[in-house]
Amino acid sequence: DDLDGDDVAEKAIWVKKTLPVLIVEGNAGASFFQRAGGYISLALAPVSEKEETFVDPRVIDAAALTREKIDNDAVIVLADVTRLPASAAARIADFVINGGGLWVVAGPKLDPSYYNSWSGGDGKLMPLKLGEMRLPKNGVQAAPGTFDHPVLRLFKDEVGQDLGEAVIDGYRYSSNLVEGALSAARYSDGEIFLATRNYGNGRVIVTTTPLDARMGSLPARPSFVPFVHEMTNWLAGGQTVDLNVRASWSPSLSLPGGGGLKAEYRSLENRGENMNRIDPTIDFNWGNRAPKEGFPADRFGVTWTGSLVPPVTGEYVFEITVDDGFQLKLDGEIVYEGEEAAQGRSSKVELVAGKPVVFSASYEEEWGGAWVTLSWERPDGVKEVVPASVFIPVSQDESRVILGGSFAKDPMGGERDVAASLGRRGKLLEIDGSAIPGEYLVGIPDVVQDLMLGEKEVPLVVEREGDESRLEFWNEDDRRLIRREVSLIELKSINDILAVLRGEGFGQEIWKILAIAALILFFLEGFLARWVSKSREAGEELKVDFDQRDEVSDAFLKSAAETKGAKGGIA
Secondary structure, X not given: OOOHHHHOOOOOOOOOOOEEEEEEEOOOOOOHHHOHHHHHHHHHOOOOOOOOOOEEEEEEEHHHHHHOOOOOOOEEEEEOOOOOOHHHHHHHHHHHHOOOEEEEEOOOOOOHHXXXXXXXXXXXXXXXXXXXXXXXXXXXXXXXXXXXXXXXXXXXXXXXXXXXXXXXXXXXXXXXXXXXXXXXXXXXXXXXXXXEEEEOOEEEEEEOOOOOHHHEOHHHOOOHHHHHHHHHHXXXXXXXXXXXXXXXXXOEEEEOOOOOEEEEEEEOOOOOOOEEEEEOOOEEEEEOOOOOOOOOOOOEEEEEEEXXXXXXXXXXXXXEEEEOEEEEEEOOEEEEEEOOOEEEEOOOEEEOOOOOEEEEEXXXXXXXXXXXXXXXXXXXXXXXXXOHHHEEOOOOOOOEEEEEEEEEEOOOXXXXXXXXXXXXXXEEEEEOOEOOOEEEEEEOOHHHHHHHOOOOEEEEEEOOOOOOOOOOOOOHHHHHHHHOOOOOOOOOOHHHHHHXXXXXXXOOOOHHHHHHHHHHHHHHHHHHHHHHHHXXXXXXXXXXXXXXXXXXXXXXXXXXXXXXXXXXXXX
């Protein structure tokens, strides 16, 4: 081993204490054997209710989804759910964009036209176009030879034969994989069994057959339990925080969480200090309370600024429910304006999917109750509160917003500044200064601790180069290459070292240059002397003495003779 220093490598792994999974059952009135959600729940936690498991599934009826909180879940499973309310669909799309996992089990009750048109902040959610149910006469099997995805790596070879032996009596025909989607597995007749895609920071899986006894024996196979766990674990990977980064100036750690708008709260009577924060949406009902403790409950205003990125192309109508005044601007043009409590609508606004527009909204509260909600009706008919996923808290001339700060200890024991920022790259923890490979201990600013499950400190590893180093002597080519850029002295003895310490090592002889310069100056001096002398002769002055009136000077006579000769005589 030439160098011992490259025999060390650090890795930091984010360990979750539990993995909450929400299973939405679309066939709740049927028996257990006809409910895909029941089989999936049992596979995720095949123990009694009293025993604790890492995966924590809970099953709800589809009708209860609108009221269900999903912010703390890692994965949502839609088990043969016919369709979703608009508000629930928008919340789930935001959930996936922000790192959540979505598993759609496409059974016979599912409405394919609804799911094919389901869109969010990153386009259509489904990785493929779903069609009608097919019921092959003798059924089909999953083909392990087509398993081409990390989620199925355990089942591709001999282990996967167990899944391949199950008979599947029916599935949904599918086509047209969207850009970036993958066909992860197929049936024995070549049709798609499982498709996946990344969506924002999250992940989506669609299985084209219901995972219950209605359509085959797949849930009865021994490999079904690890199959469901592998699917769930992969889907939850979008929420994993990668604590290992490459070496760069100001190494940064990506944080989960969505966008929002930069909000400035101020008193209309200039009382107290302004309050600045990031609001995910404009959806508040303060009533008679203040927006924050220590802030006035009346006579205050809010300004929200940032960018809005439309999810689909077409005409939008904004709806505002407010008390008291509200103004909305897009790209500097007023879209809506009202000065008193009202519920109003804007005119139609044409927006292009993925093209950011400058967003600005202002609100003023006078007296009494205070509330404001900004919703929209999208071109696809969806009505919802404008979600956080379409907002970026920076405008076109800004790069990021600083949310908070803390400190980090680098591998050398030094203290570094840490900034939590939000910009076009999402939420980041940025460590100031150049990266030193090794382990850092990073303090989490209070404002983003909820995104890190309440952790106040986390390890962060700046990765080293993974290749083995080689110790080799210089050759003449190496020396020539170095001499092109810098002066190089090879120390071969103690005397050479002492000479360098005395300042005798570097430099080059310049006596030839100085001698040539002196010779040039010598000739230049002679040339200048002759030029000055001639200039003086050309400018010589003649003097006439008028005091000797009776005597004509020789100089005057000489000058007169020259003049006479030049004119040819005197008249």
